[in-house]
Amino acid sequence: MPLKMLQVTVPVAAEAHVKKIAASNSVVSCERLAELDGDHVQYVLLTRAGERQKVIDDIQKLLATSSRARINIMPVEATLPDVEAREAGDTREELMIKMRQGAHLDSGYLVLTLLSTIVALIGMVQDNVAVVIGAMVIAPLLGPNLAFAFGTSLGDKKLMSDAFTTAFTGMSVAIAMAAIVGMIWGELPESQELLGRTEVGLGGMALAAASGIAGVLSLTSGLSMTLVGVMVAVALLPPAATLGFMLGIKQWQLANGALLLLIVNVVCVNLAGLLVFFAKGIRPRLWFERRMATPYILSGMAVWSLLLLLLIFVIGATPS
Structure with a gap:
């Protein structure tokens, strides 16, 4: 605003x-x-x-x-006489409130993750894109990933720890729930939506990177997070659900493909988020806090970049 x-x-x-x-x-x-x-x-x-x-x-x-x-x-919704103010954006303090909420792990987050996993699996098994998109609207996976990038840009170890715990727990719950569904299902369905999440390429990397960039730009501009939440959930939840499902039906090779896609998406989203926060000038307020945050920022960029290069090499070396 x-x-x-x-x-x-x-x-x-x-x-x-x-x-x-x-x-x-x-x-x-x-x-x-x-x-x-x-x-x-x-x-x-x-x-x-x-x-x-x-x-x-x-x-x-x-x-x-x-x-x-x-x-x-x-x-301020409006003021008279009118004031020209085209630029929109939230301050560091406002972003911190949003990030803490996104990194908060509670029963509501776990229930939403369970429900979105079930809905996503139903949509993928039935090859129903509309149902998959509906699951993406539910999925609360945007918050912890962007919160981790935000915590890295500020050198906030507690926020980084909370965000990592929430993201890891959410992914684990999604994979476990999908594995249970897979064991009950018992066989590999004929579904392009499901099989499509067992393959990874440069297009998938571009989707995850674009989702991360769009998420941070939307967040720092104070815009609605609904559409961006869908984009990031598309990049993260389906491969997590596919991984669990393939483990449940013991399709190990397909599970490896889904795992590789999930890792690629997580790396791309976090790297993109960190780079945009850095480019937008999100820094601690005090000079000594900025100095202490610098190693976190540089290390984060280096680690995510090296992981991305390693993943590109693995994808290139993997026979199609």
Whole structure:
């Protein structure tokens, strides 16, 4: 969303700093609301996307002056007279809230993963593309993958750990559920949708990379995640479900193909996400935090890139 309102509570002694920050960053408006009990005052700043991160970073330096100091970020649907603000985007702090939600592992996430796996298997076994797409809408696989890339770009070890645990658990649940269905089914169905997920090529890599790039661009621009969620789920859930199903019916060679496709997609999505976060300038606020995050960023790029090159070599050496 292009315009957002910052509701700022600071000590009265910091009023001049708030006004200076607003003036130096050319915010749309800066209005004093009221003086509060305990020598505090509230201001509201109407900000555009391009200036919002700098304003928040500067005001955060004032938060340490009082335990009551606070910044509330609120959406603005419209304002009159109209303000030209074409650029849309979320700040680092807003993205962090979304990423923590995406990396959160709870019963709801597990239930959605189970349901989407069952629906995806039904669609693939029946060669019903519409049903497979319906499963992709359910699948909550976008969050943990992008959260891991986001945590890497900030050097946030806890977020990276939570995201990895959630992503690994989700994949494991999908594979286990599909394996159970495969054991019950007992034979290989004649399904192009299913067999198509046992082969991997450069086209599959391009799909996963495009999904990761689209996901991060949508996220950082504050746009709806629905369509992007479908794209990433298409890249991740079907090969995971296919892998489990092939293991369940003991088709080891086809299972290897599905596993290779799943690994390729995970690597491409994470590498693309990390590169876009880096290109968009997502960094920690403090200089020493940025310095500590640099090894994580460089290591992440190096590891994902090397894995991708290794996978390209394996795919090229695998007989078709």
